[in-house]
Amino acid sequence: MMEKALRLGTRRSKLAMAQSGQVAEAVRRVTGRPVELVEITTYGDTSREHLAQIGGTGVFVTALRDALVRGEVDFAVHSLKDLPTAQPEELALAAVPPREDPRDVVVARDALKFTDLPRGARIGTGSPRRMAQLNAYARTHGLDIETVPIRGNVDTRIGYVRDGELDAVVLAAAGLNRIGRIDEVTDFLSVDTVLPAPGQGALAIECAADHADLIAALGELDDPFTRVAVTAERSLLAALEAGCSAPVGALADLPPLSAPLERGDPQADAQIVKEMRLRGVVGTTDGTRMVQLSTTGPVPQTHDRAMALGRELATEMLAQGAAGLMGERAQ
Template sequence: MTAQALRLGTRRSALALAQSGLVARAVTEATGRRVELVEITTHGDVSREALTQIGGTGVFVNALRDALLDGSVDFAVHSLKDLPTADPAGLALAAVPEREDVRDVLVAREQLKFADLSPGARVGTGSPRRAAQLRLLRQDLEIVPVRGNVDTRVGYVAKGELDAVVLAYAGLSRLGRLGEVTDYFDPNALLPAPGQGALALECRAADGALAAQLAALDHGPTRAAVRAERALLAALEAGCSAPVGGYATATADELQLTGTVTEADTPDAPRSIRMSVTGAPGEAERLGRELAARMLDQGAAGLMGKKT
């Protein structure tokens, strides 16, 4: 008897469907089970408000998790950077596949590089983290908040409403649109978001058999790296819409984590804290908490707009 198809919950955006399609094929190859996509609309998909106004953390995730918990789907695929850092009751992070390139990229008019943008150029991003770090790199640019999918954001440049937009390499790669990139940011210059470039496969905690099957897609170094990054984010008590960058690299023997908090929404040169820590991959979460504690000692909470 043929096994019943697995139902994979996914957001409806072109990027989410592309990511989920990649995962569906990998799951079928690893388990022999057919996978069908179940499209779900999240609050973050329908709201045009800034992430900071609609709550940020969880707005792209909660509807998928509700579908998991009520049995509408068997597992879900998330962009890991969208996941709240708290572990959800009744759900398990079954696999973190090998992550894509973590860099941010520029899509600009006339094939311009970031350094070649003229003073006063309008650069769009929906990320407070990117906005704050871009202001740190170049105070002469106008950073414009934007929302929408890749087509919408790139369209602002095509229509001349913006001079450039900053997006994630991973998203454009999965959509087959890297040809539109005009410049690449070194991750040491524009530190990525915690979890950027990584995907998360989530299922019900009680479904141990499925979790074991999905674990075939897990990539140990990526999981260790994102555990450190997410521990940093959690200890800073910062959500996915906070101006926090965190990037870890892991080998079998060593994990290095760098974090940054950059002051947002300031007309002056933004203040920034940037620190690193190194240790064993098995200590990923402890390293994230240790780095957060050191950054908080240096005033990170104040840069995030929190009272100290």
């Protein structure tokens, strides 16, 4: 007799369905059980307001979490950058799979790179974080651009470029990769130009906290480095008291080696094992004021240490005036 199917709660968007489908296949492999997708509509999917207006925090995940608590689904998949930083006691973050490319990308007319866009180019994005950093880069590099707030799914956003309403839009590389549209990218933005949102490119798999067997099974999909990296990034976000829609970027990664080393070189292996760099940025959306800092240290071996690393960098950023640069503060 076939075991009862696990019910995976997912948003209805093309991207959400694609990434949930990929997780479903991985869960089938590790559990040997069938998995069925249960489509759930969230407030963020139905509201036409911009995220900064509706608060941003939790608008894409609350309905999924409610379904978990009510027992209507067994586990749920979220884009980790959409998760509020406070974890509900009744739910467990069972797994954070290996991270996709965390960078932001440009889809522009005529296959243009960001720095090749014409004077007065209109660039669409729904993210105050992207606006802040794009405008800051433009100001310091003599570019003449206008950032335009937009909403909608990938088709809608890229459609603005195809229809000539905008010269370019900025999206997450991970999302385009998961739906098989990465070939439409005309430029990959270096994280030195635009730091991604905390947790960007990573997925979160949640289930009820009292389902120990399911937590253990889903835990097979967890990537320890991705988990400590996004924990540090989200801790910084929480310590800044900023929501998902605030103009905050953060990335924890491996710092570049000072000199090229061969694969298998003990010095390279030691650095990869031991060091992680955490960077954070906060800025006004017009790009006129920015606070950007970083710290490098041992890769955190525990959740608490990763949290501490994020808090420590946030404290330094607040000391330099970060709080005054955030238009959206968590309530």
